[in-house]
Amino acid sequence: MNIVGETGADEFSPTHFSNALTIPTYRDGDQLLARPFTGRLVISKTQNPRNIADGPFQHAHHTKEPFFVWLGERPEHSEHFNNYMSGYRQGKRRWMDEGFYPLKERLGADTPNDDKNPVLLVDVGGGLGHDLEELKVKHPGIRGRLVLQDQPEVIAQIGKASDGTELTTHDFFTPQSVKGSHQNWFELREKLTGRDLGARAYYLHSVLHDWDDASCLKILRNVVPAMRPGYSKLLINENVVPDVGAAWSITSMDWLMMALGAVRERTEKQWRGLLGQAGLKVTGVWTYEQGTESLIEAETET
Numbered sequence: 001m002n003i004v005g006e007t008g009a010d011e012f013s014p015t016h017f018s019n020a021l022t023i024p025t026y027r028d029g030d031q032l033l034a035r036p037f038t039g040r041l042v043i044s045k046t047q048n049p050r051n052i053a054d055g056p057f058q059h060a061h062h063t064k065e066p067f068f069v070w071l072g073e074r075p076e077h078s079e080h081f082n083n084y085m086s087g088y089r090q091g092k093r094r095w096m097d098e099g100f101y102p103l104k105e106r107l108g109a110d111t112p113n114d115d116k117n118p119v120l121l122v123d124v125g126g127g128l129g130h131d132l133e134e135l136k137v138k139h140p141g142i143r144g145r146l147v148l149q150d151q152p153e154v155i156a157q158i159g160k161a162s163d164g165t166e167l168t169t170h171d172f173f174t175p176q177s178v179k180g181s182h183q184n185w186f187e188l189r190e191k192l193t194g195r196d197l198g199a200r201a202y203y204l205h206s207v208l209h210d211w212d213d214a215s216c217l218k219i220l221r222n223v224v225p226a227m228r229p230g231y232s233k234l235l236i237n238e239n240v241v242p243d244v245g246a247a248w249s250i251t252s253m254d255w256l257m258m259a260l261g262a263v264r265e266r267t268e269k270q271w272r273g274l275l276g277q278a279g280l281k282v283t284g285v286w287t288y289e290q291g292t293e294s295l296i297e298a299e300t301e302t
């Protein structure tokens, strides 16, 4: 597997792989995420674990708390996890790359970029903000405000916002705080001031795969009322498991999610079903190549 190189009798040298494991973004995932596999996998007969508070992770770490509740109470592990998430994306095709998702065409990102203008994108559960940073690097002319939301301990880890990003603490099991209004008086005010439109896009990356369907519905139903019909879009950046021939990178992530949260990666049919239950219709699914995360775009039904 080329984990170490052999340079002579009893003599070894590091390889690119082992060197990579010394970098926090790669190393920190192992400490936390590999442990459930060494514990007891709770698979009874043909049933996968389904209880997010009683799966392999909880057995390995002797807890009855869902993964993110457990993590939120342990700053040292939270830091490891957030570092891991920064590394997880590296080297992969991203939806903001040229030729993946037609960002300008779909989001009309061509409004002036000052604080009087509407929010372009709210990154809900956005971690340390690596996606917004990547978006700014890959689209330096991007217009509209960018808002990062996560739990207080994660936002605290960032410290100071980089230029063009607004940091907010937000629990995604509560109503979305960047919201559009739906009454005529407010619409008129918005036309005059350019404010309070709600976001053009609410974005969830690697968030919904952390949760079972019931929890996902709570998260989605807290975003939907904030979305302005015909204007706001929901963007979900997740694996879409093909019905046959799924790539190893997706099936191994499915295993990891089972061990970590008693959850799973979803097929397109499962995504459409979940979003439909939350009052959303899928307006497109963009997949660059097998094995990379797709971008699912949805709008409110009404």
Ligand SMILES: C[S@@+](CC[C@H](N)C(=O)[O-])C[C@H]1O[C@@H](n2cnc3c(N)ncnc32)[C@H](O)[C@@H]1O
Binding pocket: 068, 085, 086, 124, 125, 126, 127, 128, 130, 149, 150, 151, 154, 170, 171, 172, 173, 204, 205, 206, 207, 210
């Ligand atoms: C798997 S990470 C994904 C982070 C980021 N979107 C990314 O792709 O790197 C899930 C994120 O959800 C956040 N999270 C978990 N529970 C949350 C809650 N109740 N409200 C807001 N964010 C939460 C975590 O802190 C974490 O940053």
